[in-house]
Amino acid sequence: MSVAASGGLRRVLVANRGEIAVRILRACYDEGLETVVAVSDADRQSLAAQLADRAVVIGPASPADSYLDVDRILAAATLTGCDAVHPGYGFLSERPELPAACEKAGLVFVGPSADAMRSVGDKGSARALARKLDIPVGAGTDVVTTEGEAAESAAHLGFPVLLKAAAGGGGRGMRRVDSPDGLSAAWAAAASEADAAFGDGRLFIERYVRRARHVEVQVLADRHGHVAHLGERDCTLQRRYQKLVEEAPARDVPSEMRAAMHAAAVRLIGAIDYAGAATCEFLVDADRNTFAFLEVNARLQVEHPVTEMLTGVDIVREQLRVAAGAPLSFHQRDVRLSGHAVEVRVNAESPGDGFLPRPGRLTAWAAPVGSAVRVETACYPGWEIPPHYDSLLAKIIVLGADRAAALNRMDHALGHLVVAGVPTTAPFARSLLAHPDVRAGRTHTTWVEDVFLPGWESSDVQ
Amino acid sequence: MGLTPADIQALLEQFEASSWQEMTIDIGEDHLHVSRRANGSAPAPASVAAATPVPATGPTPAVEPALVDRNGEASAGTSVAARGVAVEAPSVGLFWRSPAPGAPPFVEVGSHVEPDDTLAIIEVMKLMSPLKAGRSGVVTAILVRNGATVARGEPLVLIDSGP
Numbered sequence: 063m064s065v066a067a068s069g070g071l072r073r074v075l076v077a078n079r080g081e082i083a084v085r086i087l088r089a090c091y092d093e094g095l096e097t098v099v100a101v102s103d104a105d106r107q108s109l110a111a112q113l114a115d116r117a118v119v120i121g122p123a124s125p126a127d128s129y130l131d132v133d134r135i136l137a138a139a140t141l142t143g144c145d146a147v148h149p150g151y152g153f154l155s156e157r158p159e160l161p162a163a164c165e166k167a168g169l170v171f172v173g174p175s176a177d178a179m180r181s182v183g184d185k186g187s188a189r190a191l192a193r194k195l196d197i198p199v200g201a202g203t204d205v206v207t208t209e210g211e212a213a214e215s216a217a218h219l220g221f222p223v224l225l226k227a228a229a230g231g232g233g234r235g236m237r238r239v240d241s242p243d244g245l246s247a248a249w250a251a252a253a254s255e256a257d258a259a260f261g262d263g264r265l266f267i268e269r270y271v272r273r274a275r276h277v278e279v280q281v282l283a284d285r286h287g288h289v290a291h292l293g294e295r296d297c298t299l300q301r302r303y304q305k306l307v308e309e310a311p312a313r314d315v316p317s318e319m320r321a322a323m324h325a326a327a328v329r330l331i332g333a334i335d336y337a338g339a340a341t342c343e344f345l346v347d348a349d350r351n352t353f354a355f356l357e358v359n360a361r362l363q364v365e366h367p368v369t370e371m372l373t374g375v376d377i378v379r380e381q382l383r384v385a386a387g388a389p390l391s392f393h394q395r396d397v398r399l400s401g402h403a404v405e406v407r408v409n410a411e412s413p414g415d416g417f418l419p420r421p422g423r424l425t426a427w428a429a430p431v432g433s434a435v436r437v438e439t440a441c442y443p444g445w446e447i448p449p450h451y452d453s454l455l456a457k458i459i460v461l462g463a464d465r466a467a468a469l470n471r472m473d474h475a476l477g478h479l480v481v482a483g484v485p486t487t488a489p490f491a492r493s494l495l496a497h498p499d500v501r502a503g504r505t506h507t508t509w510v511e512d513v514f515l516p517g518w519e520s521s522d523v524q
Numbered sequence: 525m526g527l528t529p530a531d532i533q534a535l536l537e538q539f540e541a542s543s544w545q546e547m548t549i550d551i552g553e554d555h556l557h558v559s560r561r562a563n564g565s566a567p568a569p570a571s572v573a574a575a576t577p578v579p580a581t582g583p584t585p586a587v588e589p590a591l592v593d594r595n596g597e598a599s600a601g602t603s604v605a606a607r608g609v610a611v612e613a614p615s616v617g618l619f620w621r622s623p624a625p626g627a628p629p630f631v632e633v634g635s636h637v638e639p640d641d642t643l644a645i646i647e648v649m650k651l652m653s654p655l656k657a658g659r660s661g662v663v664t665a666i667l668v669r670n671g672a673t674v675a676r677g678e679p680l681v682l683i684d685s686g687p
Binding site for chain 2: 123124126234254255257258259410418419420421422449450451452453
């Protein structure tokens, strides 16, 4: 039974933009829900604005005055008669002020309660919770308030260390520091970046693990006591902490370790009063064959389609069901993890120019198609890509019987992407996925910068 | 008594600090018109015209002054811009004068800068890049308002490196 048919919800405000707004609109449609999308001045012509039942302009292009303004989002929802708000990812999706304000206004927030969000959204308290549940946690500090305290903690942990935003995600407000000399500048840069991105400049420090792999577990929880995982995703291929490629399942992680991570994620989310989608991130130390809990993302994740391709579970529809008070549509025993799914993020960037973001007008756009190829995008020919937001143009996701088949299919799909007007990272991604180390799974989170880019930048393939 | 270069600089600073889009001042025979707009709504270099000639002794001004006569019509006349060489936008993006909202600006008109000094931040799709002065000298004009969307190659800041 759909959410609309169950009578739980009727009309959803999509408080986001770009491809994820389009993705949420589709899930709402599938659940029989009406949609309103909140757009900034710069997004009046967006695909989401065209596809939604209604679009409302909530403010100027600057995110602080539109997508990051709780009052404007609330006003848009109430004035258009919405009964629920879906925050997507980024923007206000991990700010407890939004669910708190929704609750006060009698709106359903599609996500966890403000309290649940606080208890896992702050990385310090999430680590404390994990420790209490006997989940391995990497060496690091709780929130550090002064540079002096940071220097002391970093010396205690041993360089290199990683400065991370307490409120963060997406690599914003993150800096690797190799020696005491670099701490001061990195501290200032990370704090101001975190403040600009999340409105919260608090930082904490972790010991930096060399040759680490990033593995995360997708969890869904409802208000009827069900907590289920949908397996893990491997997001090891990154550049400056920005994920480039995600895949599932994780390659070459021993099955006991995978099972232990799945169980840890379910235990962690089950320990709090949590409803909706959550992702538990882990760092896998390839040298020591251990894993450590990193953080919980209390929201939908950019790379959620990888898991959807693998399991057939529609995570966004499940989010809407849970928000409407319905139970999850599946049980843990129903979840089948078969085959291999890969996602590539196609960004409007010039890889040959230090990955400089390049907004502009898309003069041509044709996405690949196919039975095991999925494209999540807000692009259309003629769209003027605004400079105010991130550079993600599309996510291309493929499914294969095994990893090699999936990678081959991805190469084919990327080769059929037609884009003109702005440079994209698609050709770069093809070279990356063709590299023998990627094919063999011999990569870690800084492999792209340490190994791949130096060779690629000097070649003429680009 | 006419407007001196120091007067013009002081007026430009007042204008820059204000939220005004345009400013016109007539003192005696002198006419000063400053605008943040070119033709239309796109942010563009402020144009400065004064009837009092100020000899351009530095490098050729990179910004063409709007020439405005007493009747407010464009004309070829003895007008000049704030002098200096323009530092241009390396790419399309947003122009930020401070390292963070509410923080003091990197530079003001009158600031002395060295080549490696940061004049502003250009934000493109959430990537923040410092705009470096590239030369030493005195900032004589900041041509776009804080937060404006700028085009690639658009003149942003004038720096006078002297004779």
